[in-house]
Amino acid sequence: MTPRSPRPRDRGIPEATVARLPVYLRALQGMAERGTLTISSEDLASIAGVNSAKLRKDLSHLGSYGTRGVGYDVDYLVYQISRELGLTQDWTVAIAGVGNLGRALANYGGFGTRGFRIAALFDADLRVVGDEVAGLVVRHIDTLEDVVGSEDVAIGVIATPAVSAQGVCDRFVEAGVTSVLNFAPVVLNVPPAVDVRKVDLSIELQILAFHEQRKADGQAPPEAGWIDATEKT
Amino acid sequence: MTPRSPRPRDRGIPEATVARLPVYLRALQGMAERGTLTISSEDLASIAGVNSAKLRKDLSHLGSYGTRGVGYDVDYLVYQISRELGLTQDWTVAIAGVGNLGRALANYGGFGTRGFRIAALFDADLRVVGDEVAGLVVRHIDTLEDVVGSEDVAIGVIATPAVSAQGVCDRFVEAGVTSVLNFAPVVLNVPPAVDVRKVDLSIELQILAFHEQRKADGQAPPEAGWIDATEKT
């Protein structure tokens, strides 16, 4: 099993696993800061809110980085997960739309510290263009192509109103962006080579409403103990 | 039209389906506004960015609301999906944390129009308490219990810094909130009867980075046509 070749580098990590790696990473970074050297799958799983078998299976996709009887070396695992997620290199991000949401994103600390550099903020509203937000001057949306080209932006973030989203997306894609994070409540149309992920507040609330309604209809749901949120994604 | 048996009311709608219903609903509401009366699964699927077979199977969980040879009645389907999601009743929401993100959420239009009423905004920072945001006066976090109790808040939104999130969550839960939408980058601990959904910007970016890295490693990915974003959730 895994004859320790130069690189286990399995190119087929399940999507569900990829979505959990950032959670493990954050937990591990917290451990590292607190000076913990090693951690067992059981403990890490508990912090991350998942089943320990699932955690071990997830990590096994990256290679055999644990030590039986001991656990995982925290720093080493941080490095391996970071590398797998592509966080050992820097990614350049541009944000379109500087409303409250755009500002919240621009000021979000977790950006820079994790390999994401904000190259530019764009807006169409001339009352906002020229303002300084999070240390950057807001540029007019019509400079998008120039900036994306010269700064080699890989990820475009869309925080515009819904009506503008597809147009901005098209311009991002045309300019060479290959990943888009969409906060606007619309389904974006992109070529197959472009990845899109969406974050949609209204959808999340509606899903919660669905379950809330169930609880009301049914009645006393099973109440047992205090568990880690399974945070269904 | 469609006399239908009393209630197919299958209480077992798959989670994956529930997550897509809001997307269909939004697409249908757009159609309704534009005056479209009926729509085929093929067309609706295309707008929603999913496979038409998947759409039909999703809708089949709600009952048989289509007409063969014709398609679905837009208004009727809007109603059925709304009812299933619990949007025919109003849900009361409270938001904790009135930073840029909290403001963005409070000002987000899609709230009120879809059955979600914001009952209160809370913050711990005295410089913010008393401000008016989106027509509401920001209250001190210590009034959370009073308000949640008297306003019958069902959904708590956490838009605080990470360090405060678990504390606020505990107070929400203790006060009787049974659904939580968490924007803070932490894994929340809640009793089993409480639903938690998380929205985590940093995780989304890391997932995009992973795929971005793949594209770079590999090389020319298959480029074929122009498709609907599959927006992996």
Added chain:
DNA sequence: CCTACTTTGTGCGTACTTTCACAAGGGCGT
């Protein structure tokens, strides 16, 4: 060196999801 104990990595059964492909149902023109 050998035994007892701990924790990983994974084989396997189960459950959920997606997709295909097609029979059944319903409208519409003649």
Added chain:
DNA sequence: ACGCCCTTGTGAAAGTACGCACAAAGTAGG
């Protein structure tokens, strides 16, 4: 009234994901 054509609803297959339970592998102590 009949038959053609369209679109739904669904059985079955294929692909994913999950979690149990345990053998393998490593530590620690005598």
